[in-house]
Every structure is written in structure tokens, then in C-alpha cells.
Amino acid sequence: MNITRIIAAAALASAALAGGTASATEITFYYPIAVGGPIPKIIDGYVEEFAKAHPDITVKPVYTGSYQDSIVKAMTAAKAGTPPDVAVLLSTDMFSLVDDDLIEPIDTLATSDADKTWLKSFYPAFMANSQAGGHTWGIPFQRSTIVQYWNKDAFKAAGLDPDKAPASWDEMVAFGKKLTRRDASGQVSQWGVEIPSSGFPYWLFQALTTQNGAILANQDGTKVAYNDAKVVEAAQFFADLSTKYEVMPKGIIDWGTTPKDFFEGKTAVMWTTTGNLTNVRNNAKFAFGVAPMPAKLRGGSPTGGGNLYIFKNKDKAKEAAALEFAKFLTTPEKAADWGIATGYVATRADAWETPAMKKYAADFPPAAIARDQLKEAVAELSTHDNQRVTKSLNDALQAILTGGKPAQPALDQAQAEATRILAAYQH
Amino acid sequence: MNASSQQPRPPPLTPPHKGEGKTGPDLTIHVRGWLLALPAVVLLAAFTHVPAIRTIIESFYATPHGARPAPFIGLAQYRAMLDDPIFWRAITNNLLYALITVPVSVAIALIMALWVNGKIRGRAVLRLAFFIPTVLPMVAAANIWLFFYTPDYGLLNQIGRAFGFASINWLGDTATVLPALMAVTIWKEAGFFMIFFLAALQQVRPDLYEAARMENASRWQIFWRITWPLVMPTTLFVAINALINAFRVVDQVIAMTGGGPNNATTLLLFYVYQVAFSFWDSGYAAALSTVLLSALAAVALAQFFFVDRRIHYR
Numbered sequence: 124m125n126i127t128r129i130i131a132a133a134a135l136a137s138a139a140l141a142g143g144t145a146s147a148t149e150i151t152f153y154y155p156i157a158v159g160g161p162i163p164k165i166i167d168g169y170v171e172e173f174a175k176a177h178p179d180i181t182v183k184p185v186y187t188g189s190y191q192d193s194i195v196k197a198m199t200a201a202k203a204g205t206p207p208d209v210a211v212l213l214s215t216d217m218f219s220l221v222d223d224d225l226i227e228p229i230d231t232l233a234t235s236d237a238d239k240t241w242l243k244s245f246y247p248a249f250m251a252n253s254q255a256g257g258h259t260w261g262i263p264f265q266r267s268t269i270v271q272y273w274n275k276d277a278f279k280a281a282g283l284d285p286d287k288a289p290a291s292w293d294e295m296v297a298f299g300k301k302l303t304r305r306d307a308s309g310q311v312s313q314w315g316v317e318i319p320s321s322g323f324p325y326w327l328f329q330a331l332t333t334q335n336g337a338i339l340a341n342q343d344g345t346k347v348a349y350n351d352a353k354v355v356e357a358a359q360f361f362a363d364l365s366t367k368y369e370v371m372p373k374g375i376i377d378w379g380t381t382p383k384d385f386f387e388g389k390t391a392v393m394w395t396t397t398g399n400l401t402n403v404r405n406n407a408k409f410a411f412g413v414a415p416m417p418a419k420l421r422g423g424s425p426t427g428g429g430n431l432y433i434f435k436n437k438d439k440a441k442e443a444a445a446l447e448f449a450k451f452l453t454t455p456e457k458a459a460d461w462g463i464a465t466g467y468v469a470t471r472a473d474a475w476e477t478p479a480m481k482k483y484a485a486d487f488p489p490a491a492i493a494r495d496q497l498k499e500a501v502a503e504l505s506t507h508d509n510q511r512v513t514k515s516l517n518d519a520l521q522a523i524l525t526g527g528k529p530a531q532p533a534l535d536q537a538q539a540e541a542t543r544i545l546a547a548y549q550h
Numbered sequence: 551m552n553a554s555s556q557q558p559r560p561p562p563l564t565p566p567h568k569g570e571g572k573t574g575p576d577l578t579i580h581v582r583g584w585l586l587a588l589p590a591v592v593l594l595a596a597f598t599h600v601p602a603i604r605t606i607i608e609s610f611y612a613t614p615h616g617a618r619p620a621p622f623i624g625l626a627q628y629r630a631m632l633d634d635p636i637f638w639r640a641i642t643n644n645l646l647y648a649l650i651t652v653p654v655s656v657a658i659a660l661i662m663a664l665w666v667n668g669k670i671r672g673r674a675v676l677r678l679a680f681f682i683p684t685v686l687p688m689v690a691a692a693n694i695w696l697f698f699y700t701p702d703y704g705l706l707n708q709i710g711r712a713f714g715f716a717s718i719n720w721l722g723d724t725a726t727v728l729p730a731l732m733a734v735t736i737w738k739e740a741g742f743f744m745i746f747f748l749a750a751l752q753q754v755r756p757d758l759y760e761a762a763r764m765e766n767a768s769r770w771q772i773f774w775r776i777t778w779p780l781v782m783p784t785t786l787f788v789a790i791n792a793l794i795n796a797f798r799v800v801d802q803v804i805a806m807t808g809g810g811p812n813n814a815t816t817l818l819l820f821y822v823y824q825v826a827f828s829f830w831d832s833g834y835a836a837a838l839s840t841v842l843l844s845a846l847a848a849v850a851l852a853q854f855f856f857v858d859r860r861i862h863y864r
Contacts, residue, residue, distance in 0.1 A: 195827045219830060224616030310717065321722070322808050372701060374722030375811045380700055389702055510828040521811035525724045 148444045149181045150208035155193040155429065156186065157265075158398045158465050165464050173451050180444045190429065194219075197434075201225045206434040209445040214252035214430045215505040215513075217260050218344045222507060226432045228258035232446045241450060244471045248426055251502035255343055261430030262449050263470040265461065267396045268493050268500050269330050269424040271417070272403055275410035277302060277313065277391040288414030289316075289392065292334070292360065295417055299370025302391040315370030317390040318361065319378040324520040325504055325513050326425060327394055330416050331357040333423040333501050339516075344506035345548045349516055349538040350531070358530040362523050374525055382406070396427060397493040400466040404487070413489035415496040423499035428467060459483075468493045506541075507548040515540040602843060609837035613830070620833065627837035637838070639813045640821040643728060647817060648796035651735045656789055658740040660781070663747030664773075677748070684742040692805035695734045696721075699806075721807055724814040731815055734802050739795065743788045750784035751777070790853050797846060818842050 152170070156162045163186055170182045187193040190213050197210050198219075206225060220226045233242055242259055249263035275285035281301040289295040299315025306312055318327050325339075332339055337353035340346065348354060364371040378395075385393045386406050394416075403411060416424045431452065433445045451457065455473040459480035462469035474480055475494060484491045506512045519537035522528040584591075609627055614620035631637050666677045683691065698705045699720035707717045720730045754777060762772045800819040803809055809816040809824065816824075819842065826835035 191828070198830065222615055223830070308714070310711070321810060372719065372722075374701075374719035376722065377700075384702075387703060508829065511831075514828075517810070518812050525722070525811050527724060527812055 147179055147181045148440045149183060150441055150444045150448065152182050152184045152448065153187045153193055153197055153207040153210035153212075154184065155188060155190045155211060157190055157429075158401075158467070162186075162465070165461070169452060169457065173448060176451070177444075177447060180447060182448055198223070198225070201434065206436070208434055208436060208441050209448055210432050210434065211264055211429045212432055214249075214261060214263075214266070214426070214428065215503055215509050217253065217255065217430070217432075217505060218507045218509055220432060221255065221260060225434055226260055227435050227442055228260055229262060229433060229446070229449075230259045232433065232442055233450075238446075238450075241453075244473065245453075246470060246472065246497050248497045248500035248502075249470055251342070252426060252505060253430055261432050262453055264429055264431045264452060265465065265467040266426055266428040266430075266470055267398045267467055268426055268496050269327060269394055269416060270397050270492055270496065271392055271394050271414050272385060272399075273392045273412050273414065274385065274388065274407075275412055277388065277409075281391070285410070286412065288412055289417045290414075291417050292419045295392075296364070296368045296370060299364070299368060299392075303370050311372075313388060314372055314384075314390040316364065316392040316394070317371060317376050317381050317384055318364070318394045319376045319381045320361075320520065320524050321375050321377045321379075323378070323513070323517065324375075324524070325516045326427060328357065328361060328516075328520055329425040329501075329504055330394070330423070331361055331419075333425065333499075334416060334419040334421060335360075336420040338501065339504045340502075340506050342502070344509070345545055345550075347504075347506060347512060347516075347538065347541045347545070349519070349541060350534040355530050355534055358520065358523050358534060361520070362526075362530065365524070366526070375521060397468060398428070398466050400489060400493075402466075413492045415492060415499075421499060422496070423501060424496055425503040426497075426500050427503055462490075466490075468497070506545060508544050511544050512541045515544075605836045605839050605843070608833060609840045611833055613833040623833075627834050630834065631837060631841070636813055636816060636821060640816045640818045643814070643816060644797060644818045646728065647732060647735075647799065648793055650729075651732050651739070651796055652789055652792040654732075655736045655739045655743060655792055656785065658736065659743035659788065660747050660785070662740065662744045663751055664777075666744070667748055667751045677744075680741040680744055682741065683738045686738070688738065688801035689805050691738055692734060692802040695730075695737075695802075696806055699730055722811065724811055727807060727811065727814050731799075731802055731806065734806075735796075735799060739792060743792065746784050746788055747781060750781040754780050786853070790849065793849055794846060797842065797849075 154162075154166060163184075166184050166186075170184050173180070173182055185207070187196045187210075193210065194212050194216050197207055197212060200206055201223070212220070230242065233239065242262075245253075245263045249266050250259070253259055253261040253263060271288055273288045278285040278287075278298075281298075281304075283298055283301060289298045295316060302313065302315040303311060304313040320327070329339060332354050335353045335357045337348060337351050337357065339348060339354070365373045372390075381390075381393050381395055382399055382402060384390045385403070386408070388409075400413065403413075416422055431449045433442060433449065436442050436445075452461075453470065455471060455477055456479075458469045458471055458474035459477040461467065462474065463479065463483045469475060469480060475484065475491075504513055504516070515537040519528075519533040522533045523530050527533075608620075610622060610624055611620040612623050612626075662680050666673055666680065670676070686694075701707060701719045701722065702717050704720075706720065711717065718726060720726050758776050758780075759772060762776060767775070797817075798819055799817050800823060803815055803817055803820040804823075807815040809820055818838070822835050822838045822842065825831050825838060829835075
């Protein structure tokens, strides 16, 4: 009984306090979880801290599952008339959100001089996926690139320099041949390299096309170049790694089990997201290294990951509150903290100058590899009707990798399909 | 109804003669009947019938974007479907899926039921063992099988390697991936269908078997002449269910392959999901759903009107 009374009194007191300030603006924040770690706890901590600095705004964080679950929830909620106010969704969802008229261009909300400086503070490689049609639609939040992880012990055993990762396509093949080990019956016990090809092969493939000097889509997401000669050449190399050079397993390599293959010593090199850094650090029982992507004509990787979007709302106070929260989540200190906690790349240069980040990068130098690679990074493939246009490329790649079709006709077909879908968006 | 002696007697169940009592008792019994059925009718209508009808209507409209209204486009979605290679791939995959999983899982279920219906030691444990796959959620089962199928260190390949077979990339090859998914479905469904067969077998009168044995009938004759005809209604029920399930497969596709590689495991329902929630093309998804709905309705109607009549019910 006593406890109930105390709670009642506390409730009354807090109601009185809340009444003292102006009526609070409540905003909803959708966020997905795509990496390991106590993400909800970190987010709740940020929300609490934000509440202290902004007593007039109440943020309601909602964990919405995977990226795919989150976009489904956000789109469905928006169609039902109750959109989230701010959400973390894939940077490649931008065109879908714009085409359905669901998000506010952030440059129209962030108009003060300080706001304009804020918009310019992020790495240009990340902004490439956040801008279209002269507007900024997303703020980089949890972003990544592809890097290669290599097993130093396996390199040493194969007679290679354990501190030197393959730096070119030729070295990938040459090192791979030394690293691929076969037993007497011809069974492979260790592969030279694994580049995952399940689910979203286009993303890893885009690293190869970038290195070969091709750009897959234009900035406005209305045209793709799937059957460009350089893209065909990259696809042929992707397939050759397993069929011609025999340094990579045949067929589709599963994205989810690739890190496990690496830990088990089944592959000496793997390509995967920087988001796996903490996972590898905790699970690799051998000395490992992290390196930027190898080069052909150039180095480079597509970026990946999620942006903050502000949803349209008739209540302009909510949009302003959402902007305030987005700014809070992307200060140099928060960007550094989030990067250290999750393994994502801190999204702005000044975040790397904070004491916390400096200490982290000094203790664990691989953390800075992804950042250094940003100089050569390109926007992740993203167009109008994005998932359909990328699916045509995914299907072509899987057909090529499983031996169903040669590279040229498969990519010609993907190009025709994508052009047909994008015809509606040519102005 | 019988218990309510305080209330006025319920009207007689025999229909009244023409011309008399057209309003009073006749109406009440209908109202009462409808009231009793109301909760079920409302739930079914709200969550099944209305959405189904709306889906059919939406399939004649283009997909709306933003606040713009969706224009009526008649049969355009269906015409696009005819030209859509992935749709045809999904249909082919689905038919193959049904063609193989239905007979195999029904046959295995019957064999298991015959086995655990006999008087053998450890029967209860065996029945439980057969039934366990059914209890697991599909996504959990799919994750277990994901581990079985992993190349090189997965269970299947470890066993294969012990016997000197080359490692197979079960889910990474267009030739093996669909059969690999079928195996999961069969594994999961056979135990469930076994329960129905077990119940049916226990309904067969033992004197039939005794008589057969006195006539010196072989075990095959006993099965073929007595057991098989008498469990026929169950077989039909199970086969129809298996067929409907084959068109409703989606969980393991999402959990194990995402429809790949190159659409080798894209089944109809998965494609509907992809078009609706990855491509956000609700109009086309509605048209695909309508096709799926018609196929399932056709199966159900076939059961009611044709096959039912040929089966001997006791």
C-alpha cells in the first residue's frame, strides 16, 4: 500500500513538473539492428541524454527488426497515416521514400548557418547516397564499407608475407593459388578467398566494378550501366576466381556463414562489411589483419548501411523536433561513440579527432582502415524502384556464378530489364 | 437449449407448414442462429473475406504512390504477369514442389504410422520422435537445416566426406537447392500427417484383420484390401492439406535462400511477398495473390465436388 502511495505521489509530482514546461512534442524514432551488441541499451542511453538537454521533446524509440522489417514497418505505418517522425533506414531506400512522398528534404528544414555547416560535415562518400535531385534526403548514421580480412597464420604457412594483404587482382589470384590447399583426393581444406554472393551479391560485386573503373548507376537513380564492358569484365573475373583460377568455392557463397568459414580456417581471406570488425576481433583464434580492397584500375568499395530520414508531418513542430534529434545523434562525440560501440565507420572527419576515437584507433588500428578507404569509396547502387532494379543484377550475377549463363548475355538481359523498369522515371 | 426450462420452449425443429407462423418462431430461430455464428462470421469477414475481395479489386488498379490515387487499369497487371519470367519460374517451382512433396510426405507418413501402430517396444518414444519436427517453428527448423547444408563443415557434407564424396554446396547450386528445401518440408510435414493416419488406423475394426488372417491373406493383401481402402478418406484429407501447404511455403524460403540463387527457389507466395514488401508494387502483388487464391480455391472445390464422391466413407 505504501509503495502504491509513493508511486502515486511521484506521478503527481512529475505531472506537476511536466506541466511547468510547455506541452512536450512527442516524436517516434524507428531503428533497426543489423550488427551484434547491446544496441537497444545504447539507443535508450542516447534518448535519455537527449531528454535532459531538450525537456520539451519526448523521443519514443521503437526497435523495428532488420533493415527490411524496418522499411516495411515505416512504409506501412506511413500509409496508415501514422509515420515515424525519424527513422534509420538503408541509404538505398532513399528513392522509394522520395517517390512515395514520405520524407522531408533535410535541407529545407536545416536552414540556419549552423545547420548548413552541419550538413557539410559528413564524408562526401556517405553523402553521395543521401542526395538526389538537388536535395539532401538522409543524414549518414550507421555506415560501412567492404574490407578484406586476412588470416596471418595461414599466410605464413603458405610462405607469404603475413603482413601483406593482396593489393591487386593479380595478387588475389597469385596469393590465392598459394593459399588454396588440397588433400590427396583433391578435396579443398582451405580456400584462397571468399566473396559472398547470396542475398545481395550486387554489393560485393560493386567493389569489383568500382575497382575496374565502372559506375553502376547515375546520381539521380534513373540509369544503370549493367552491361558496360568494364562491368562484364568484373563479372567474368568474379566467376573466374572459382572456375578458372580455382581459388574460391564454386556456386553461391553464403553471406551469413562467410565469417564462420574464416574463423574455421576454411578460407584465408574474406570480403565482408566493416560492421563485422568486432565480431572478427572476438572470434578469430589466429592473428588477422584488415586491409582496404585490392585494386585493378583503382581501389575502392561501395558504401553501405543506414541513414536518418525525417518523415513528412503536418505538425511542423514534430519535424523540427526530429531534426533536433538527428543533429544530436550525429555530433562528433555521438558519431565517435556509436562507431566504437558498433564497428560502423564514424561518419564525419571531426569525430576521428575526439579523444575517445583517437584512443580507440590507437588501440585497434584496423578500425581506421574503413575510414581511410572512404577516399576511394563510391555510392552504393541505388535507383528508383531500387529493389527491383538491383534484383535484376542479383539474378544475373547468381546465374553467372552458378554457371547458368555467360557474363555478357546475363548482364545484357539485366540491363534490358532495368531499363524497362526505369523507363517510368526518365524525365 | 434443453437446459433452459425457464425460458419459453424453443420452436420445433421441423419446418412449419407453408402459410403458418411465417414471422414469429421461424424468425427467432434464424436470428438466434445468426447471433451464435456472429463472432465467427465477423472475424472471418474482417480478416479473410474482406481482405480477399479487396485484393481482387486492387488487382485491377495500378500501384498508388504517395498521395496520388491509383488509376483503374483493368487487366494490365495480369497481362504483365504473362510476360514476367519470374512469375512463370515461381509457378513451375511451385508445381514441382507440390508434385514431389505431396506424395512423398503422405507415403512416409503412412509408413511411419503403420510402423508405430504395431505392437513394438519403445512405441511411445518412436511416435514422439516422429512428431517432434512438427512442433518446431518453421524458422527454427530452417536454421537447423541451414547448418546441415553448409558446405564442407555442415553435417551432410561431413558425413559425405567420411565416405569419400566431394563436398556439395547444397543451397548454392541451382540444381540442388529446390530439392534441399523440399526435404525440409517433407521432414517437417510427415510427422504431422502420421498422427492423422495413426488415428485412422486405430479406427479400423480388428475383426477385419482377424478374418483376413483366418483366410491366410498375405501382409500385402491385408494392407491393400483392408487398410488402404479404409484409410482412404484420411489419405485424401492429408493429400489436400499437403497440396495447400505446398502453395503456402514461404518461411523456409525467407530463412534459407531468399528465393535464390537466380530465382531457383522463388515460390509463388514468396514472390508475392517480395513484390509487395520489397518492390512496393501492391497492385501487381494483388494480381499475383488473386492467382494464388484462385489456385487454392480450385483445389478446395475439386475436393468437394469430384474426389469426395469417389471415396468410400463408412
